[in-house]
Amino acid sequence: MAGVYIYSDRMDLAAELVGFVKENQNSAQVLCFTQAEADQLTSIGADKVCYLQGDSPLVENYGQAIAEYLKQANAELFVVGATARGRDLAARVAGYLDCAMVSDASSLSLESGKLRAERMMYGGAVVQSEEITGLCVVTVAAGKYQPVTGSASVETVQVTADNRVKLLETAPIVKEGVDLRQACNVVCVGLGLEKEEDLKIARDLAAAIDAELGCTRGVAEERHWLPVEQYIGISGAIIKPQLYISMGVSGQVQHVFGVRDAKVIVAIDSNEKAPIFRSADFGIVGDMYEIVPLLTQAIKG
Ligand SMILES: Cc1cc2nc3c(=O)[nH]c(=O)nc-3n(C[C@H](O)[C@H](O)[C@H](O)COP(=O)(O)OP(=O)(O)OC[C@H]3O[C@@H](n4cnc5c(N)ncnc54)[C@H](O)[C@@H]3O)c2cc1C
DSSP, rough: OOSSSEEESHHHHHHHHHHHHHHHTOOEEEEEHHHHHHHTTBBBBBEEEEEOSOOOOOGGGHHHHHHHHHHTTTTTTTEEEHHHHHHHHHHHHHHHHHHHEEEESEEEEETTTTEEEEEEGGGGGGEEEEEESSSSEEOOOOOOSOOOOOOOOOEEEEEOOTTTTOOOOOOOOOOOOOGGGGEEEEEEEEETTTOOHHHHHHHHHHHHHHHHEEEOOOIIIOOSSSSSSGGBBEEEEEEEESSEEEEEOOOOOOHTTTTTOOEEEEESSSOOTTHHHHHHHHEESOOOHHHHHHHHHHOOO
């Protein structure tokens, strides 16, 4: 069956990808590799759930099987959820198909077999547009499309797994920081902060407005003053708070990419030409060591 084929190891993301296909009035077939996944996927609005049944529990072992299945099905497009495992699988499948691949598309449209995709390049400094005809593989991150609902039947197809990948051990990832993606308010410190002890003025402001503390990459990765989970930007957390207040953050594109969906952006920086002011709803030019304690005091009343 021609049309668009979808895979994600995250069920919620698979549902969003079906939403994209349905927005474009195409038929959506969702792939999965276990009966449990097949059962969950029947209600996300796909036209069909294709359960590729083999003797491996690991999706990593099905790259070649997927490529053969897509060829045989005359698929137009294979859309994969951009998770760590999804990206890995997408590259394998594109390799076996020897076809084009677009990584982490920020927007997609599909018209008469022609795919138009946009993706950020150079850390978000430019947007690249690509137009592709013929079967290709695309990865898409969560949060781009609205999920839909609807019921689908499951078709089970026997496939051969390539059992070279084996699971030896699993261990939980120990996360030290807070989950900034859920935060309603965020205070963000940048390299304008002189000493680690000075984090106190940011923490005091955060406490006054019930905010979580975030930072720029350098604060976490170079100075190690906050856990890496707490840095915001294209390679860190992408946040959507109601209020974001930056202190001593210059506002380079890689950072601003992570806060552009904040409802209100307030920037405090001593350099009036700092790029953060171009993204800010309210800007305060001055020394944060003077301004932030005054602001905290004023908020506390
Ligand atoms: C591929 C790539 C990916 C990246 N990903 C990310 C990312 O995800 N997140 C991220 O944050 N960065 C990322 N970066 C780094 C990014 O390019 C910037 O270098 C970084 O965001 C700058 O951090 P900053 O604003 O804290 O520091 P700076 O650019 O050094 O800015 C410090 C600011 O503090 C101000 N300042 C100094 N003293 C005071 C004072 N007393 N009061 C008020 N203001 C003061 C200065 O005027 C200045 O504007 C990435 C870079 C690359 C190349």
